[in-house]
Amino acid sequence: MAPWFKKKQQRRFGSGDAGYSRLVDNSAVDLSHGVILYLEDITVSFDGFKALDRLTLSIDDGELRCIIGPNGAGKTTMMDCITGKTRPDSGSAYFGQAMDLTRMTEPEIAAMGIGRKFQKPTVFERHSVFENLELALKRDKRVRYSLVAQVDDEVRDRVSDTLRRIRLEGEAERIAGLLSHGQKQWLEIGMLLMQEPRLLLLDEPVAGMTDDETERTAELFQSLAGQHSLVVVEHDMAFVASIASTVTVLHEGRVLAEGTLDKVQNDPQVIEVYLGR
Numbered sequence: 001m002a003p004w005f006k007k008k009q010q011r012r013f014g015s016g017d018a019g020y021s022r023l024v025d026n027s028a029v030d031l032s033h034g035v036i037l038y039l040e041d042i043t044v045s046f047d048g049f050k051a052l053d054r055l056t057l058s059i060d061d062g063e064l065r066c067i068i069g070p071n072g073a074g075k076t077t078m079m080d081c082i083t084g085k086t087r088p089d090s091g092s093a094y095f096g097q098a099m100d101l102t103r104m105t106e107p108e109i110a111a112m113g114i115g116r117k118f119q120k121p122t123v124f125e126r127h128s129v130f131e132n133l134e135l136a137l138k139r140d141k142r143v144r145y146s147l148v149a150q151v152d153d154e155v156r157d158r159v160s161d162t163l164r165r166i167r168l169e170g171e172a173e174r175i176a177g178l179l180s181h182g183q184k185q186w187l188e189i190g191m192l193l194m195q196e197p198r199l200l201l202l203d204e205p206v207a208g209m210t211d212d213e214t215e216r217t218a219e220l221f222q223s224l225a226g227q228h229s230l231v232v233v234e235h236d237m238a239f240v241a242s243i244a245s246t247v248t249v250l251h252e253g254r255v256l257a258e259g260t261l262d263k264v265q266n267d268p269q270v271i272e273v274y275l276g277r
């Protein structure tokens with residue numbers, strides 16, 4: 001375990017601090033330069049094939065970034081490197097100024113405030129929406145339940161707050177298995193939010209959603225930006241256009257173009273390898 005991680009935990013749990021929200025502490029991230037994530041020269045090879053090829057990419061704190069690119073461009077591999085699922089052959093991945101994610105384990109990275117949403121929703125189908133959010137917190141190893149009574153009230157407040165943010169206030173008692181596909185996706189995002197991530201990685205979040213759900217998801221992401229940083233991999237160009245952020249185009253494991261959607265869509269190289277197909 002990295003020394004800074006140990007120190008942080010000891011300080012946190014040893015303080016006798018009853019404030020639950022303060023137990024979920026990812027304040028160790030140094031954001032003094034306004035950058036939440038900096039990937040530098042990341043290379044990942046599978047049997048000699050470079051899925052990522054000296055990928056360099058920077059995400060500002062509070063930013064909502066879209067990543068697009070043809071199949072096989074390395075988008076999922078990039079997320080795997082950020083979350084510690086895959087170790088790059090070379091290169092570094094900084095979370096804030098000082099933390100090199102390539103030296104941390106998956107649980108350590110999650111505990112420092114990086115949440116990942118896979119494409120398929122994985123909610124507890126037989127539990128209510130409320131219980132799902134509650135469980136997301138209990139699953140969080142950073143939360144100590146020694147102060148149960150106090151924690152319960154705070155948990156209820158947090159769940160209510162999250163329900164509002166993901167627009168499921170009216171569905172708290174509903175069994176999650178009965179939600180629409182889009183609502184399940186929001187619930188899963190809510191489960192991530194319960195753990196107060198600083199950085200959210202979302203892989204094709206609007207795939208399979210109705211137009212109305214897609215629009216609401218765009219609103220949700222815009223409301224989360226600022227307070228959180230979001231990296232969204234998405235093929236739905238109407239959705240990307242509607243969240244109007246900086247777009248990074250990946251191709252063959254590296255950045256091909258970056259800028260507004262308009263700018264990258266008019267880039268001749270992008271047209272050639274991706275949009276023109």
Ligand code: ADP
Pocket residue numbers: 046050051069070071072073074075076077078
């Ligand atoms: P994207 O998400 O942009 O579609 P991926 O990151 O999934 O792309 O894959 C990038 C490339 O790496 C692809 O050519 C894919 O076949 C290859 N790849 C990904 N994971 C593995 C793996 N575990 N073993 C071998 N090849 C892989």
Ligand code: MG
Pocket residue numbers: 075076077
């Ligand atoms: Mg992928």
